[in-house]
Amino acid sequence: MIFRAIALLMLLIAPAGAEELRGTGDLGLIVEREAGSLLVVDRSERAAIGRIEGLGDLSHASLVYSPDERFAYVFGRDGGLTKVDILTRAIVNRVVQAGNSIGGAISDDGRLVAVSNYEPGGVKVFDAETLELVADIPMGSKTVGIADVPGGRFVVATWDTGEVWLLDHSAEPADPVITKLTGIGANPYDALLTGDGRTYIVGLFGEKGLTAVDLWQDPPRATRFLPDYGKDQPDLPVYKMPHLQGWTLADGIYALPAVGLHQLLWVDAATLSEIARTDLAGQPVFAVARPDKREVWVNFAPPDNDKVQVVDVLTRQVTDTLTPGKGVLHMEFAPRGREVWLSVRDENRVEIRDARSHELLGEIPAQAPSGIFFTDRAHRTGL
Numbered sequence: 001m002i003f004r005a006i007a008l009l010m011l012l013i014a015p016a017g018a019e020e021l022r023g024t025g026d027l028g029l030i031v032e033r034e035a036g037s038l039l040v041v042d043r044s045e046r047a048a049i050g051r052i053e054g055l056g057d058l059s060h061a062s063l064v065y066s067p068d069e070r071f072a073y074v075f076g077r078d079g080g081l082t083k084v085d086i087l088t089r090a091i092v093n094r095v096v097q098a099g100n101s102i103g104g105a106i107s108d109d110g111r112l113v114a115v116s117n118y119e120p121g122g123v124k125v126f127d128a129e130t131l132e133l134v135a136d137i138p139m140g141s142k143t144v145g146i147a148d149v150p151g152g153r154f155v156v157a158t159w160d161t162g163e164v165w166l167l168d169h170s171a172e173p174a175d176p177v178i179t180k181l182t183g184i185g186a187n188p189y190d191a192l193l194t195g196d197g198r199t200y201i202v203g204l205f206g207e208k209g210l211t212a213v214d215l216w217q218d219p220p221r222a223t224r225f226l227p228d229y230g231k232d233q234p235d236l237p238v239y240k241m242p243h244l245q246g247w248t249l250a251d252g253i254y255a256l257p258a259v260g261l262h263q264l265l266w267v268d269a270a271t272l273s274e275i276a277r278t279d280l281a282g283q284p285v286f287a288v289a290r291p292d293k294r295e296v297w298v299n300f301a302p303p304d305n306d307k308v309q310v311v312d313v314l315t316r317q318v319t320d321t322l323t324p325g326k327g328v329l330h331m332e333f334a335p336r337g338r339e340v341w342l343s344v345r346d347e348n349r350v351e352i353r354d355a356r357s358h359e360l361l362g363e364i365p366a367q368a369p370s371g372i373f374f375t376d377r378a379h380r381t382g383l
Contacts, residue, residue, distance in 0.1 A: 024069035027086055028332070028374040030343065030350060031074075032367040033058045038074065039366050040089055043334055043374065046352055046362040050089040056080040056096075062103045062371060065378035066128065067110040072373070073128070075104040081115055083131060086375075093131045097124050105148040108381070112169055114154045116146035123156055125169065125176075134173050139165060145191025145202065147382045149215060157188035157202050164188075164202065164213055166220060181222050184211045193382035194249055199269075205259065212272055225272035229258065229265060249289070251313060255296045257284030264298060266316055276316050281307050286330065290355055291337035295319070299328045299342075308342065310358070320358055324351045332372035343369035 030039040032051075036058050040050040055061075057078035064073050071092065074082040079098035084091055099119035106113050112134060114125045121142050125135040141160035149155050152170035157163070162184045168177040186206025193200050200213040209227035213220050249255075253275070254267040264287055266276040282304025288297050296311045305327055310320040327346035333339070333355060342351045345368050352362040377383045 022087070024086065024375050026375075027069070028341075028372060029063060029072055029084075029086065030364075030366055030369050030373075031058050031061045031063075031371040033061065033345075033370045034368040036076075037367065038072075038084065039364075039369070040086055041350075041364065043339070046364070048364050048366070052084050052086075052089050052091065054091060055082050055084075055094075058370075060102065063373050064104060064106040064113070064383065065373075065375055066106070067378055069375040069378045071128075073104060073106060073113050075101050075115055077101065079117070079119075081113070081126065081131060083128075095126075095131050097126070097133070102142075102144060103146055105146050105154055107148055107152050107154070107169065108150050109152060112152070112173060114146060114148075114156075114167070116143040116156055118142045121160075123154070123165075123167065125154075125167075125173070135169070135176060137165075137167065137176070137178070139163075144188055145200075147191065147193035147200070149193065150197040150381060155191075155193065155200050155213075155215065157184065157191050159187055159189065162186055162188060162206075164191075164200065164211075164220075164222070166215065179219060181213060181220060184213075184222060185209065185224065195381055197381045201254070203259065210256075223272060226265070226267065226274055229274065251293055253313075255287050255289070255311070255313075257287045257298070264296070264311060264316075278311055278316050278318065280318070281309055281321060288331050288333070289313075290340075291333055291335065295355075297331055297340065299331060305329070322353075322358060325349075329370045330372050332374055335374065335376040341372050343372055345369055 026043040028041045036055050037051050037053040039048050042049050056076045060077045062075050072084050079101050080096050082094040098117040101115050101117045104115040111128050112125050113128050122138040139158050141158035143156045146156040154167045156165050164181040164184050166179040185204040188202045189205040191202045198216045202211045211222050211224050213222045252269050256265040258265050262280045264278040268275050282300035284298045286299050298309045306323055308322045309318050312319050324342050325344040325347040329345050330343045332341050337355050340353050340355045350364040350366050350369050
């Protein structure tokens with residue numbers, strides 16, 4: 001009798017326990033920059049399900065996910081590296097590892113987290129489980145555009161010295177094999193690694209043009225391209241630098257936001273030659289492809305940061321101009337492209353739109369939201 005009573009009790013409580021279990025595939029984090037917090041969101045419910053607080057200065061924050069999508073590593077402007085658990089919605093560990101950091105990456109096996117620093121410069125590499133320091137790599141410069149490269153490697157550019165460093169931690173994490181490329185160009189300000197891990201594209205602030213590094217070559221080979229873009233046009237004041245991780249590769253063509261111009265540049269990925277330009281409503285910041293690569297969505301620096309323009313990849317023409325509200329800082333597509341989420345910082349909300357009809361589907365209140373990061377990023381190289 002007692003056994004049957006216990007069995008019945010277990011059956012009654014089992015559903016409650018099951019309801020507490022959940023996957024991570026439809027979750028995401030939204031940076032609330034001024035509050036120093038992360039909003040945990042459920043894409044399926046189009047809703048916030050919690051908040052993680054106490055992450056310091058998130059004014060230029062980014063994050064990466066562990067391979068199981070449960071943990072996120074947040075890189076704060078105050079040099080903080082914070083590991084958070086998105087299921088328990090809690091901080092697991094936090095270290096202030098520098099005076100000013102600008103981003104980071106996680107190795108392809110999920111064991112190492114690398115942080116790119118402005119102050120004191122260089123790169124620091126940490127154990128993903130414990131956040132213990134594994135390697136400190138001085139470079140004599142601020143570093144930008146760090147990305148993970150297949151094979152336990154990281155690649156990063158140096159602002160002050162115009163170099164690209166490839167760090168291979170595969171054999172000895174604490175003592176990486178370093179390959180250094182010089183003469184990349186004046187003042188690299190950001191960079192992008194293509195999804196196949198082959199091409200690292202570096203944007204230059206100190207001179208016209210860009211540099212592509214072919215990481216499949218041994219040693220890696222750098223090629224300058226578009227050295228004359230905008231040469232015959234007056235430079236406009238740059239209110240916000242483009243983010244190169246928003247660059248798009250669609251149908252073998254790069255769609256690149258131009259620095260100091262109201263244009264999107266179209267470049268053949270094979271030849272690195274310019275093939276077209278699209279005039280835009282303002283200075284582009286992010287140019288993000290819908291997952292099927294059929295459209296590119298572009299947001300803008302002030303004073304045009306209330307707009308988002310949609311560009312057709314085939315015709316390279318603007319097909320729609322949306323006005324979600326002041327301070328559209330970031331856009332993130334659902335993994336298969338059904339929806340797009342937009343952070344509207346100055347109106348303290350996140351807007352959700354159908355990615356094809358552009359119809360407004362919902363809104364989520366948020367405190368000065370900026371970056372939106374869905375967990376599918378855990379399985380994409382360079383993010």
